[in-house]
Amino acid sequence: MATLDEVRAFWNRASCGEVYAGTGDDRAKYAEVSRARYAFEPYLQPFACFEEAAGKDTLEIGVGMGSDHQMLALAGPRSLHGVDLTERALDHVKARFAAFGLVSQLTLANAEKLPFPDASFDFVYSWGVIHHSPDTAQAAREILRVLRPGGVARVMIYHRNAPVGWMLWTRYALLRGRPWLSLTEVYARHLESPGTKAYRVREAEALFAGAAKVTSQVELSMGDLLEGEVGQNHHGWLLALAKALWPRKALRLLARRWPIGLGLLLKIKR
Numbered sequence: 060m061a062t063l064d065e066v067r068a069f070w071n072r073a074s075c076g077e078v079y080a081g082t083g084d085d086r087a088k089y090a091e092v093s094r095a096r097y098a099f100e101p102y103l104q105p106f107a108c109f110e111e112a113a114g115k116d117t118l119e120i121g122v123g124m125g126s127d128h129q130m131l132a133l134a135g136p137r138s139l140h141g142v143d144l145t146e147r148a149l150d151h152v153k154a155r156f157a158a159f160g161l162v163s164q165l166t167l168a169n170a171e172k173l174p175f176p177d178a179s180f181d182f183v184y185s186w187g188v189i190h191h192s193p194d195t196a197q198a199a200r201e202i203l204r205v206l207r208p209g210g211v212a213r214v215m216i217y218h219r220n221a222p223v224g225w226m227l228w229t230r231y232a233l234l235r236g237r238p239w240l241s242l243t244e245v246y247a248r249h250l251e252s253p254g255t256k257a258y259r260v261r262e263a264e265a266l267f268a269g270a271a272k273v274t275s276q277v278e279l280s281m282g283d284l285l286e287g288e289v290g291q292n293h294h295g296w297l298l299a300l301a302k303a304l305w306p307r308k309a310l311r312l313l314a315r316r317w318p319i320g321l322g323l324l325l326k327i328k329r
Contacts, residue, residue, distance in 0.1 A: 063171075085158035089126070097126070122165065124148070182211055182213075183213075185212070212329070213324075217250075218322060263325060275325050285302045
């Protein structure tokens with residue numbers, strides 16, 4: 060299992076989406092990050108329902124480059140808190156919010172030990188974060204702990220049955236003569252930060268046992284479709300060739316019939 064320090068060190072090298080930062084002043088730089096994010100993940104905003112944060116005590120776990128945190132702020136929450144494991148991410152969000160005249164209470168914190176009392180929030184949001192935590196189940200319990208009765212959490216974690224997983228297993232297991240490597244090991248070693256996990260739908264829903272209701276949907280990610288940049292770990296001529304030949308249309312057709320894709324989107328009602 061990867062340690063928290065290993066995960067922190069990985070994301071302190073570059074926050075997720077930092078590669079899309081434009082040039083010019085902070086407003087232009089961070090606007091370009093948001094443009095790329097929502098273009099490559101068109102299902103994000105309809106799922107997140109940022110407008111539901113209006114008038115509510117709201118928390119984002121893992122603020123990253125701050126695109127989603129900005130959307131939450133613009134919704135007009137009663138209060139807005141954001142936590143992240145890295146100073147790098149918090150510095151980005153502070154700069155973004157200063158540039159756009161927005162306010163949030165930002166805290167350096169571990170998702171497994173949120174620094175808030177029980178039942179502090181009506182709306183909790185986390186996109187692509189807690190599957191990096193060494194103890195994802197504990198992070199899920201923390202979400203439930205800080206969520207008020209009747210509150211809603213919207214969380215994305217990685218789904219096991221995904222084209223990006225098949226691709227990584229082919230490259231790092233099969234083609235290296237190690238077909239015995241499990242998909243779990245491949246995700247942990249080669250997807251993103253050390254120890255990254257992916258879940259079957261029933262496993263993901265079980266993380267939030269005790270919630271009144273959990274619903275899920277599966278979406279093809281930009282990584283599944285080899286669109287845009289695909290992370291710190293992946294580059295080179297083989298990736299460029301794969302991008303040129305990747306059967307995106309076929310994958311989209313397949314995803315209409317079966318739940319394939321890296322994005323596992325969970326709506327949790329407390």
